[in-house]
Amino acid sequence: MASPSSSQVVTVLLASGVGAGFGATIDALRYVHHVTWWDDATRQDLIRYYGKAYVPVIFLLVGMVLSMAATVVSARLRARAADDDVSDL
16 A cells, blocks of 8 residues: 555645634634624624635635645556556566
8 A cells, every 4th residue: 555645645634624614614603693792793793704714715625626636647647657667568
């Protein structure tokens, strides 16, 4: 079994960042929605603030998908190169 390459490690780190980002944002918004606030303006400000937190998480998600695609392409090219080396013998 091959050891994980750096691209696989980066993909896993990005995936965990996506999960943590979505989870924290959803939990924070759930808290804002269910807590009694003194004024509605504060609540709306927090909802807008945490709503914007999805933007960097989306960038992490796109990075994870592209990293996963690069990992698959790299593995296939590496396998093809190894197969070509064997057939040259």
